[in-house]
Amino acid sequence: MKRSMKLVTITVVFLLLFSLAGCSSSKQGVNSSSDSAPRLTDQAMEGYYVDARWLQENLDQVTIVDARADKEYKKGHIPGAVNISWQALSNMQPKQGEPGWGVVLSNEQLSKKLGEFGINGKKDIVVYNDPAGLGEDGRVVWMLRVAGLQNSRMLFGGWPAWQKAGGEETKSIPQIKAVSFSITNPDTSLLATTEYIKANKDKVKLLDTRSPKEFTGKTDHGERVRGHIPGAIHLHYSDALNADGTVKTVDELKDMFAQAGLKPGDEVIAYCTVGIRSGFMTVLLRMCGYENAKNYNASFSEWAGDPNNTIEK
Structure with a gap:
C-alpha cells in the first residue's frame, strides 16, 4: 500500500513538472516573436x-x-503617438511645379505648427513610418532638425519592427496640449534651394534618389517633364534599406555612397520629387559623416516646372 501511494505521489509530481515545463515553453514561444x-x-x-x-x-x-x-494611423498606432505627416509641416498652398510647393514651412510658421502638435523640444522625439512608404520618417526628422531639434531620431525598422517586438497598439487618439515653441537655432545647412544649386552647380554633387525609371525619364510623379537634373548621380533611396525595411549599417551605407562617387567632404545635394525620399537620404548621409549633405526640398518638381531649366534623360 505504501509503495502504491509512493508511486502515485511520484506520478503526480512528474505530471506537475511536465505541466510547468509546458507552460514555460508556451511563454517562451510568445516571447520568441519579440x-x-x-x-x-x-x-x-x-x-x-x-x-x-x-x-x-x-x-x-x-x-x-x-x-x-492619417488613414493608416487610425487603423492602429503606438500608444501616445501624434500623427504628423510631412505635409503638415510643409507649404501645400502652391500646386506641383509652382515655386515653393511642398517645401518646409518658414521658421515662424514651423514654430507655430510644432507648438500646436505639443512639441517644445524638451523631450527626445522618435519618428516612425512604414518602410514600404517613401522615407516619410526621414523627411519629418529632416524638418525637425532644420528647426534645430537635434534630439529627433527614427525608429529602426519602423512600424513593422514595433509589431514584431510585440509592441502595444491602439486606435485611441491622444489629446494634444498645444505649447509655446519658437525656433531659436535653425539648421539651414540642411537645406538647398533652386537658386543655390544654380549658383553652385560646379561645386556640388547632385544626388537623384528617385527610382531608375524616374531618373531615365520613363515615368514620373507628376512633374511637368520627365528626366533628371544635368550631371546628377543616381542612387535610389530604397538601396539604403534591407529586405526587412531596416536601414543598412553605416559601413554598408558608406560603401554604397563611395561606389556612387561620393566622398565625405563633398557637398552632396539630394533631390527627388518634393524632398521626401531625398530628405530621408540626407539624414542618412549626415549619419555617415557627410556633414555638407543637403536636401533640395523643392526638388525635381520645381526644377522641371521652369521651362528655362535644362533636363537630361
Missing part, C-alpha cells in the same frame, strides 16, 4: 535611430510621431 524584432547593433547609428525595445522601455519619456498617412 526576439525576432530588429535590434539596433550599430553604435554609429544611435544619434539617428532607436530600436523597438528601447522605445518600449522609454515610451513615457519621449514624444512619438507617427509619420504615416
